[in-house]
Amino acid sequence: MVFLHVVLGLAAHEACAHPGGHGAFGLPFHHRAQPAPVFKPAAPVIPIQLVSAPPPGQGLANVAIDDAFETFQKLGGLQTRRDGRYFCVAGSGLPDHPLMVGIRAWQQQVPIPQPYHGDNAWRIPLEPVPAAKPLSAKNRFLRGAIALAVNGIPIFNPLNNRGEDAFAIGELDDFGGHCGRADDYHYHIAPVHLEEQLGKGMPIAFALDGYPVYGYTEPDGQAVTGLDALNGHEDAAGNYHYHATKNYPYLNGGFHGEVTERDGQVDPQPEARPLREAKAPLRGATIVGFETTGEKSWTLTYEIGGRKGTVAYSFAADGSATFRSTDPAGKTTEETARPRGRRPGGGREKGNGREPPSPPPSRRGGQPDAPRGAIRNAPRPVIEVTSAAIGEDGRLPVEFTCDGDGVSPPVAWEAGPLGTKEYALVLWHEAPDRLKSYWVIHGIPADVTELKQGSVRVGTIGLNDKGRAEYDPMCSRGPGVKSYHITVYALSEVAKLPPRGANREQLLAAIAGTTLAEGTLSFDYERGGKK
Incomplete structure (x- = not known):
């Protein structure tokens, strides 16, 4: 299981800041190595309290945003708080399910903890405001996140930074995620697998405009009908919300609510912090394994033409990391990387964007x-x-x-x-x-x-x-x-x-x-x- 190290507090100007601040590597990170069916999470290792969906007819607004994140807060993976206009979510960006397995288009990035805490925490508007002109995310907002899953994992545009469907071309793992150029893990499609832990009827994510994202059905189990171009609609009480779909756009296809667009992404949002230079694609590689080998160490296994290669990496107390790569021919190279302060990462070079951005498969x-x-x-x-x-x-x-x-x-x-x-x-x-x-x-x-x-x-x-x-x-x-x-x-x-x-x-x-x-x-x- 991955334990997410989080710190969150109050700061001026409605920032989700913590006066003292902490690093991203203060707690051990563990991960279960096990096969994972497509879009199904590993069983939790501690009991989960399911939060009930609102009774039919009462409207989605009765599901408080606090309740939506409560399950993963109780797992120890997140800290949340209301801070002025925003609901703030802090975590390390590592989920409690198997990672990376199933990726067929890999750019040699691996998941590392990210410091999404303090003034670098996620912020979701507590009172979404309908936009005068809703914005589509098709060929727009190709950098950074467009939503945040209730387990604290950012969700990027389903289109990668080349405008390609990341899921359709094999860039994603069995849970719909992969790593960007900053070794930051994120999803590109709706994490419907979270319903097994949440219970059906709860939001699985919140778009960065503040509106909730639900699964393939309505909270009362009814079929979803009448979605607009952004994959959303209003419930009987007039509350707008988005839905997951099995085809593009998979989740919110843009923003019904007001957002600020800056440098091709929603602003504000956290920055991923890379340790090393981004890598190039590895042609023909399929990721077949990812396991924990120690308190702060992991091994990723990939396959090319039936021959296996590995990337084993671990963190030291000072936050530095050593990456030891062994290719299918048996050649081993080693790289030690140290924190370099803020530098944008994600699907592209800047922001959580993605990525990224991701290099081409x-x-x-x-x-x-x-x-x-x-x-x-x-x-x-x-x-x-x-x-x-x-x-x-x-x-x-x-x-x-x-x-x-x-x-x-x-x-x-x-x-x-x-x-x-x-x-x-x-x-x-x-x-x-x-x-x-x-x-x-x-x-x-x-x-x-x-x-x-x-x-x-x-x-x-x-x-x-x-x-x-x-x-x-x-x-x-x-x-x-x-x-x-x-x-x-x-x-x-x-x-x-x-x-x-x-x-x-x-x-x-x-x-x-x-x-x-x-x-x-x-x-x-x-x-x-x-x-």
Whole structure:
């Protein structure tokens, strides 16, 4: 069982703050390793008091928000309080059910405790106000949470930050969740499995506009009818509420109530706090196990082609964590990460957004781990990047490497947003010791959306890691499959760079405030691979 460390108190300006504050690692965290049926929670280890739903005809407003969270508060996982206009919920962001198992599109993130407490606690309006113009969450609010489950786990937009249905493409575990770029666990669909602990008829979540989210039926067990475009409607007493559905949008499809949108997410909401750099997708991996191995340690097991790999990680008393990864070939790497203060995480880089954002599960289009030193501002629209040279196996043919002709591969991308003045491109790889860049191009005209094989006449060719203004064909010295990435940036201004070309660091610094959209194509290369 996961015990959530929580601290909550009162602060000025209606913030859910605690004067003293505590870290996220003050209590032991435990987790039961066991198979989990889809969307069904593990049995609780202590008795649960079910809270009764309101009698028929009395309306949903009779279910106080305090009662909805009471079950998980009694489990020791949450602390709650009313604070001015808000109902404040504090916890560690780790649920009391098996995690991660069943994910088929994994970006190598693992669940760690998050400090959702003090002034970083969740806040739900106590008195929701109907909006003059309700807002849809389709292709909007793609960062951060749109609701909070009554077990304290945030629920993100069902669409990931590339606008794809996260559930449909295999990014979610058996309970509808996964980890974002800050190793923050969150759901992307309605957690209807909580009804087994709550009893049917209770809200399973609250949207961040303050309205409750119920399961597949009405509180009295009747079938749900007449849902609006946001998956909500009013009960007989005129109380608005949302419902879970088995198809998109799965929960609230937006906000019937007033919310503030800032940087692509609902504001205010907590920030996830990462310990390490976000990872890139691991092609072909399926997560098959997650277990507790000690007081503050866990092991995640994944499988690629029938061979297993693991990520074992543990926390020390100072809040640092050691991650020991063993790939299916038996190679082991170790990384120690220490708290770095506030830095947004989640489905995207900033906010609890997601993520995130989550890097793409496939090799086409999305946005995997950005290079160190890359732009880490608000999330941007994602442009699809493709290459006719890369097949369905995601492998780069040998002709584009040092073992072949060593020419640059063909690359194409969709047109950037309105206002795009030019494009830039970087081919990069994250080695164990540093990030390497093999191909840098800037000044690509706005009306160009592809580079032919062996292209040398489009844009300005920048400097690779060897200080040469040319494409550097990959020539891996180590054994095994390596992952590489081509990122294309759509820019709102012509970048001010040296006329003879800039290196990756200079390029990223120059476009930090002018990037309108970006997209990344990921692919694999193994030395000695087939043509």
